[in-house]
Amino acid sequence: MSTTQFLFAGFGGQGILFAGKFAAYKGLIGEKQVSWLPSYGPEMRGGTASCSVIVSDEPVGSPIVSRPDVLIAMNLPSLDRYESAVAVGGTIFVDSTLIDRKVERDDVAVYYVPATRLASDNGMPTLANMILMGNILKVMNEFDEESVTAALKKVISAKHADMLDINLKALKIGAEYKEEV
Amino acid sequence: MSEKVLMKGNEALAEAAIIAGCRHYFGYPITPQTEVAAYMAKRMPKIGGTFLQAESEIAAINMVYGVSSTGHRVMTSSSSPGISLKGEGLSYLAGSDLPALVINVQRGGPGLGGIQPSQADYFQATKGGAHGDFHMIVLAPASVQEMADLTVKGFELADKYRMTSMILADGTMGQMMEPVSLEYDIKPAPEKPWATTGTKMQREHNIVNSLSLVPEELEKFNIERYKRYDEVEKNEVMYEEYMMDDAEICIAAFGIAARVSKNAITEARRQGIKAGMIRPITLWPFPKTPFKKAAQSVKQFISVELSMGQMIEDVRLATECRVPVTLCNRVGGMIPSPEMVLEAIKEAAKNGGAR
Amino acid sequence: MVVFEKPHALTDVPMHYCPGCTHGIVHRLVAEVIDELGIEGKTVGIAPVGCSVMAYNYFNCDMIEAAHGRAPAVATGVKRAEPDNIVFTYQGDGDLASIGTAETVHSAARNENITVIFINNAIYGMTGGQMAPTSLPGQVTQTSPYGRDVTQCGFPVKVCEMLSQLDGPEYLERVAVNNVKNVKNAKKAIKKAFRNQIDGKGFSLVEVISSCPTNWGLTPQNALKWIDEKMIPYYPLGVYKDRSAAKEETK
Numbered sequence: 168m169s170t171t172q173f174l175f176a177g178f179g180g181q182g183i184l185f186a187g188k189f190a191a192y193k194g195l196i197g198e199k200q201v202s203w204l205p206s207y208g209p210e211m212r213g214g215t216a217s218c219s220v221i222v223s224d225e226p227v228g229s230p231i232v233s234r235p236d237v238l239i240a241m242n243l244p245s246l247d248r249y250e251s252a253v254a255v256g257g258t259i260f261v262d263s264t265l266i267d268r269k270v271e272r273d274d275v276a277v278y279y280v281p282a283t284r285l286a287s288d289n290g291m292p293t294l295a296n297m298i299l300m301g302n303i304l305k306v307m308n309e310f311d312e313e314s315v316t317a318a319l320k321k322v323i324s325a326k327h328a329d330m331l332d333i334n335l336k337a338l339k340i341g342a343e344y345k346e347e348v
Numbered sequence: 349m350s351e352k353v354l355m356k357g358n359e360a361l362a363e364a365a366i367i368a369g370c371r372h373y374f375g376y377p378i379t380p381q382t383e384v385a386a387y388m389a390k391r392m393p394k395i396g397g398t399f400l401q402a403e404s405e406i407a408a409i410n411m412v413y414g415v416s417s418t419g420h421r422v423m424t425s426s427s428s429p430g431i432s433l434k435g436e437g438l439s440y441l442a443g444s445d446l447p448a449l450v451i452n453v454q455r456g457g458p459g460l461g462g463i464q465p466s467q468a469d470y471f472q473a474t475k476g477g478a479h480g481d482f483h484m485i486v487l488a489p490a491s492v493q494e495m496a497d498l499t500v501k502g503f504e505l506a507d508k509y510r511m512t513s514m515i516l517a518d519g520t521m522g523q524m525m526e527p528v529s530l531e532y533d534i535k536p537a538p539e540k541p542w543a544t545t546g547t548k549m550q551r552e553h554n555i556v557n558s559l560s561l562v563p564e565e566l567e568k569f570n571i572e573r574y575k576r577y578d579e580v581e582k583n584e585v586m587y588e589e590y591m592m593d594d595a596e597i598c599i600a601a602f603g604i605a606a607r608v609s610k611n612a613i614t615e616a617r618r619q620g621i622k623a624g625m626i627r628p629i630t631l632w633p634f635p636k637t638p639f640k641k642a643a644q645s646v647k648q649f650i651s652v653e654l655s656m657g658q659m660i661e662d663v664r665l666a667t668e669c670r671v672p673v674t675l676c677n678r679v680g681g682m683i684p685s686p687e688m689v690l691e692a693i694k695e696a697a698k699n700g701g702a703r
Numbered sequence: 704m705v706v707f708e709k710p711h712a713l714t715d716v717p718m719h720y721c722p723g724c725t726h727g728i729v730h731r732l733v734a735e736v737i738d739e740l741g742i743e744g745k746t747v748g749i750a751p752v753g754c755s756v757m758a759y760n761y762f763n764c765d766m767i768e769a770a771h772g773r774a775p776a777v778a779t780g781v782k783r784a785e786p787d788n789i790v791f792t793y794q795g796d797g798d799l800a801s802i803g804t805a806e807t808v809h810s811a812a813r814n815e816n817i818t819v820i821f822i823n824n825a826i827y828g829m830t831g832g833q834m835a836p837t838s839l840p841g842q843v844t845q846t847s848p849y850g851r852d853v854t855q856c857g858f859p860v861k862v863c864e865m866l867s868q869l870d871g872p873e874y875l876e877r878v879a880v881n882n883v884k885n886v887k888n889a890k891k892a893i894k895k896a897f898r899n900q901i902d903g904k905g906f907s908l909v910e911v912i913s914s915c916p917t918n919w920g921l922t923p924q925n926a927l928k929w930i931d932e933k934m935i936p937y938y939p940l941g942v943y944k945d946r947s948a949a950k951e952e953t954k
Contacts, residue, residue: 188354188525192354201354204524207380228686229604229608229611230520230524231685372780403805406773406806407805408776410770410780413770414776414779414783417780422784437770544765544767545747545765545788546745546764546765546785546788553763555768557767
């Protein structure tokens with residue numbers, strides 16, 4: 168039995184909720200139990216946005232993630248706020264374009280991905296979230312094109328079907344990214 | 349199509365209402381239930397239904413009253429401060445024996461309060477909510493699937509007993525997404541010979557009314573109504589028991605508090621503490637019997653609530669105060685953490701010697 | 704030869720109105736119109752809270768008793784659910800112009816296809832003669848014992864004038880029922896307000912200046928005179944809005 172608790176956090180407009188939804192669908196397609204819970208209210212408008220995603224073999228109890236196994240920090244306030252909450256042995260993914268400090272904890276795994284830079288370098292400035300997501304899946308050994316595409320088809324509405332390819336490309340860019348040492 | 353889709357609680361509820369045959373929705377914007385209105389605004393015009401953003405919560409509930417008088421399934425949704433405004437209409441619906449579905453996606457109060465989740469409208473929902481002797485059937489979903497299922501159930505019960513069904517949800521249930529399957533076998537609504545859709549010159553006129561100036565008559569109406577409520581109490585109680593077979597400590601919780609408590613119970617069991625939970629699904633009628641039964645074997649009850657302690661009164665009444673009932677709560681939009689509930693369980697285990 | 708008959712749309716239930724009250728006249732006019740248009744079988748009436756609260760007993764069509772001031776919202780619900788029904792509200796001044804102002808204004812603004820009969824008698828009758836939103840400046844009532852002091856409690860609400868500023872409503876007319884000529888005009892207006900609904904034209908309101916001898920402290924005859932001398936000068940009779948007629952003229 169395993170349960171993974173994700174916390175996605177960043178600015179409103181970075182696609183935090185979308186990335187979370189993708190992660191939830193990825194789990195659902197893998198026949199896991201899932202839940203997705205956004206922060207809501209005025210903070211959605213410009214401030215910090217976050218969402219809790221739980222992917223589990225068991226029915227999900229509380230949908231609120233307070234001790235994430237995986238933290239995805241897309242801006243500095245998010246890292247400052249949630250770094251200490253990450254479970255011991257957990258993982259933190261950092262958008263290193265927007266966050267210029269290092270993670271201080273030494274009991275978690277950390278991956279630095281310059282997602283925002285990669286996004287603009289590749290002409291997809293709004294897809295830093297999915298580049299980061301691709302890297303997460305790769306690290307977690309969850310990246311296979313079939314299920315990733317299937318999940319994308321779920322989160323991208325028919326109206327925006329033309330966005331499918333570029334999202335897949337973003338995921339691949341993230342999956343192929345190797346940290347410069 | 350049995351494939352599960354991810355839906356927000358508010359949207360699953362709205363779609364389930366449409367599936368249940370509801371074609372008329374009236375509402376007023378208020379966080380955190382606005383998705384219900386937005387969903388209805390999108391869907392209703394496409395299926396020949398009514399979506400109307402009313403000038404006020406009061407107008408919305410009275411539009412509901414109007415549609416219900418014609419016998420059609422109808423609903424409104426709001427959040428705590430808006431439900432207070434609807435109180436007048438709720439009382440009139442009860443007094444006129446009209447069915448309706450009302451959604452309360454609760455937020456912290458009193459007053460304007462906040463916009464984060466709360467369960468502090470428990471008293472309002474279960475003990476009346478407005479003037480006069482009356483009850484609503486109060487349904488408390490604890491998952492997105494239940495947001496949908498209890499909506500369908502709510503319409504059926506409302507029609508069956510000519511009462512208002514209220515879905516008492518909270519911001520978490522409304523906002524979260526979970527996999528949901530919306531497959532229902534919708535039974536046709538019962539005949540409504542009392543509906544005011546015109547006499548067609550073929551019958552006496554129907555009157556939908558809550559006024560009766562003769563006390564003897566009004567008393568009779570009240571007593572008859574309460575006989576119907578007795579039937580509801582007899583037939584419609586719903587609850588879930590979780591790990592209660594050998595439980596020595598029993599959590600009482602509904603909605604999001606029950607979800608949080610499940611985590612705490614799992615951990616308590618891992619630590620060798622026999623904890624379980626009774627989760628009321630109908631808050632009115634309250635599941636008295638399982639609590640009364642549990643009181644014979646359980647050493648302590650813990651009421652986990654997002655309020656200053658409201659359901660705890662019903663737990664005490666149901667258990668006839670035979671064993672201690674303590675409160676584990678957060679308010680104002682805060683949610684008890686599984687750790688907090690676990691601590692309360694451990695404390696109970698220490699005190700009650702429950703091992 | 705029958706020269707006088709009760710309209711079919713009225714029941715046989717004896718009305719509870721005071722001697723000299725003009726509610727009875729307006730009830731009759733509404734019932735005659737329903738008969739003449741042959742719509743009783745599909746009409747649904749909404750009774751208010753106030754003196755006419757028990758109107759549900761007097762009309763033979765299906766009736767709904769609404770909460771105070773909410774009749775237009777209830778009517779909106781009925782009409783949206785059953786567009787083929789003819790839906791009217793019958794409301795007094797406290798109901799329509801005080802506690803239910805929002806419902807009145809917004810149903811007019813939406814141009815809901817309903818008919819509103821508005822009884823303006825410048826007093827709360829049911830509760831025993833308190834100041835109404837339409838009580839005249841200086842008018843003595845139980846809650847304005849020294850006369851309505853406009854510096855303290857403001858000015859009367861002129862409903863037709865107010866609603867005529869909205870783009871929404873189809874038809875607004877103020878009539879009175881204090882003499883034969885006025886009663887005839889009132890019936891014409893009420894009939895038009897119902898016909899507009901049948902024709903799908905939208906929100907039609909007829910404001911009827913009525914008498915309340917009991918609470919005005921006047922004999923029925925003097926009450927009718929008081930309408931001429933005090934009420935009508937403040938609330939001039941006439942058509943305040945008639946969109947279809949206006950369109951005809953511009954053609």
